[in-house]
C-alpha cells in the first residue's frame with residue numbers, strides 16, 4: 001500500500017498476531033480503516049473481536065505484526081496521549097459509572113478523566129457540548145437523572161455520548177445493543193444510523209454477534225472466526241450467506257432489506 005494511504009488511515013494493521021498462554025487469539029490480521037469508514041465486526045464467541053478492538057484502542061500490544069493507530073505505532077508511542085483521541089464503550093467500562101452519578105456529570109467527566117484533571121465546576125463549553133451530545137443521542141431529557149435510574153437502552157446512549165465527549169477521531173463500540181429489548185435496540189440503531197451519516201463523526205467500529213444489529217449506512221464489515229479473518233470489505237460484498245456460514249460454522253441464509261440484514265439457519 002502507498003505510504004500516503006497509510007498516513008491517512010485511522011487504523012493500519014499488518015500481520016497482527018496475539019498469543020496468550022500458548023493460545024493464538026489472533027493470527028495474521030491485516031486491516032485498514034479510513035476516517036470516513038463505518039465498520040461492523042462480526043464473529044462467534046471467542047473469535048477475537050474484543051482482542052482486536054483492544055489493539056485498536058491502544059490497550060494491547062500485538063505479539064507479532066505492526067499496529068498503527070491514528071498514525072502512531074503501538075509499542076513506540078505514548079499510549080496515554082493516544083487514548084485521548086479514541087472513544088470507546090464496553091460493558092466493563094460502563095460498570096465503572098456510579099449509579100448515583102448525574103447523567104450530565106457522567107458525560108462531562110469523560111473529558112476530565114482522559115486528561116487527568118479534576119474540577120469542582122463545569123466549564124460552560126464542556127457542559128454545552130455534553131448536552132448537545134445527549135441531544136444527538138436522543139436522551140437530552142435525562143441529563144439531570146441519576147445514571148442508576150436509567151433503562152439499559154438509555155444507559156447505552158449515555159455511554160456513547162460520554163465516549164464522544166472528547167471529540168475522538170475513532171469511536172469503538174463493543175456490543176452496544178447487547179441486552180436491549182427490541183424497542184431499545186431499534187432506538188439505538190436509529191441513533192447509530194444518524195451518527196454513521198454524519199460526516200463530522202469519527203471513524204466507527206462496532207462489534208456485534210448479530211447481523212440484525214448492523215446500522216444502515218455502515219460501510220464495511222470484518223468477519224472473524226478463531227482469531228482469523230474470514231472476509232472483510234464493503235458491507236454488501238462481505239455480509240453474504242457464504243461468508244456468514246463460514247464465520248459461524250453452519251449453513252445460514254442472509255437477507256438484505258431496506259438497509260437491514262437478517263440471518264437464519266438454512
Ligand SMILES: Nc1ncnc2c1ncn2[C@@H]1O[C@H](COP(=O)(O)OP(=O)(O)OP(=O)(O)O)[C@@H](O)[C@H]1O
Nearest residue numbers: 020021023025043044045046047048049050051052
Ligand atoms: N489472557 C488470555 N489468555 C488466554 N486466552 C485468552 C486470554 N484473553 C482472551 N482469551 C481467549 O481468546 C479468545 C478470544 O477472546 P475475545 O474476547 O477477543 O473474543 P470475542 O470474539 O470478543 O468473544 P465474545 O463474542 O465472546 O465477546 C477467547 O477464546 C478467550 O477465551
